Structure formats: C-alpha cells, structure tokens
Amino acid sequence: MIILSGPSGVGKTTLRRRVQKRIASLAFSISWTTRPPRPGEKPDQDYYFVAPSRFEKQISRGGFLEWARVHNDYYGTPLPPVRTWLRQGRDVLLDIDVQGARQVKQKMPEAVSVFILPPSRQELKRRLSRRRTESPQALRLRLRNAEQEMADWILFDYAVINAEIQASLKALLAIIQAQHYRVSGP
C-alpha cells in the first residue's frame, strides 16, 4: 500500500497518472468526493463524484478506509476495492490528502507514505493560481490549507520534491520497487 499525499497544486495527479502508466499491475484507489469535477477530470477515473447524501450513507456503513471534509467537501477512500486488491497481493496506490494519510497510517502502519513537496512556496502559489478554475476566495482557502499541510511532510516515510516531473517519477518508481524487498514495515 502506497500513500501519495501533499498540498494541492503540487502535481500529485500528473505524477500518479505517470506511475500508473509505468506499473500496469498497480491498483489505483479512486476516491469518492462530493465536490464538482474540475475541467479535465474524468468521472470514475480521477474521482467518483457522488451526492453528499450518498457519501454520508457510506460513512454510516463504515464503508471508508479514510474520509475527511476538506474545503467544505467530502473526500474518501472506499474500503471494499482496497480490501479485495490487498487480498490478491496487489500493490495499491492511494492519492489522498494529509488528513486521510494520517488515518490510513494509523489503521495500516505497514503502508508506505510519500509526501510530494513543491520546489518552493512561490512555485506552489503559481501552480495553484494557474489552475484558474476556482473563485479567488476558494483559491485563498486552498493556499492557506496548503501552507498548513506542508508542515506535515516530516510525518511521512518519504518526501519527494516535485521540481521536474521525470525526476519525481523516477524517485517514486524506486520507492515503490524498493518496498518489494522490505523485510518488515517501512
């Protein structure tokens, strides 16, 4: 189990898509969210976009490995597919926020957590502003949260500075491959 996390805008999604292309056997957990899709996001591939009422029903059933409310929206990792993949002995990749990563690490200490960092605060701000799909208010909130999340890299097993996508991809592939040779948890 590989947990990919980091502040929004850091380039996690691009990186994750590249890793999936390189490791075909890797199972990727598609999160549920109640927020609307951003341009370029594919439903049922990047996220399952669901209504808040359906999300809350799934919570009450204990159907999430982790879930959180971020920027007034729900995000969560549905438990059943993850369980199936782990039973099959497959590597599972989660692309989740820092709160979610903490929850998964508590439940599964053998999971490997990787924090993706921006090369600088300035660069993160630039990447987030470039997105231009949100109101200035939503952007400000996202920036403030990103600043707070950034401090959490120290709690992770690995940290990769995403300055250049090709180098970050290589780092991530090495981290995933190395886990196959671990004698015990990270």
Added chain:
Amino acid sequence: MIILSGPSGVGKTTLRRRVQKRIASLAFSISWTTRPPRPGEKPDQDYYFVAPSRFEKQISRGGFLEWARVHNDYYGTPLPPVRTWLRQGRDVLLDIDVQGARQVKQKMPEAVSVFILPPSRQELKRRLSRRRTESPQALRLRLRNAEQEMADWILFDYAVINAEIQASLKALLAIIQAQHYRVSGP
C-alpha cells in the same frame, strides 16, 4: 550508508561491482583482511590484504567501524575513510559479513542493510563448490557458516533473492535511490 551482506557464495561481489559501475558517486569501503587473495581478486580494490599484526594494531587503536574473525581470518572496515565520505555527504557502500552488519547497525541505526539471498540452498552449494579455490575442509566450514548466516536475513531492512543478476541489480539500485527520499531512518 548501505550495508550489503549475505552468505558467502551468494554473488555479493559481482553485484557490488555492477552497482559501482552504475553509481559513480558511490563510495565503496574496501575492507581489510588477513586472508590471502583469491584468484581474480584485486589487492587495494577488492580488499586490502594485510598482515595479522598490522590488523591487530588497527583494532587496538579503535580504527575499525566493525571487525570480525571469520573462518580463522580477520575482516574489518577501516573507520577513517568512511568518516570522511559521510562528512562529505556521499553514499557509502559496505560489503561485509553478517556479524559486521550487526555491529554497524548498532553503531549507526540509520544505515540501510540489504541481505542477499541465494535462490535455494542447493544453488548456494553449487556456487560455493564451483569456486574451487579452497580445500574441501575450508569449503565445508564455509558452507556450514553460510547455512547459519542465512537465518539472519530477517534482521535486515531489505532482502533480495539473487536469482538473476540483472534483476538483483535493478532491485539494489531502487533500494539505494529510495533512501535519498527517506524522511527518517529505514
């Protein structure tokens, strides 16, 4: 600091030489030994071959990171070069026996230990016998020690089954690269 260990005959030396070719910046600690060189071994590249009296003088000075007496010969890792490399921020590779690996791990818990395993006991016996540079008695002793050392893989951070050199090399390179992104010790 990367510790490479495993029973003799497992192919550590070949693997280590390949890793050195692939990572030019990697510093390789050349061990001291009091045993005579085997055919194909290069003095001052594979080992420093020294007299027992000189080895014992170095012990009394505290000049080894680890040392051991194996098969009636001394083997040791001289401390001064390792100290210099680590101060320079370089990766350091040690190719040492299981006893030595344990000593280094106690002194430097942040060192990453990798155990190289043979694909089977039969294959290890075959590889050791093929060496044909030792007396039958020395071979028997080496085989018995190898059997005992094999049980220690569980104490290492990583274990790689050396069935095919190219795959083992890839594994080792991934393990070394992944360490650069560790937030804290292995």
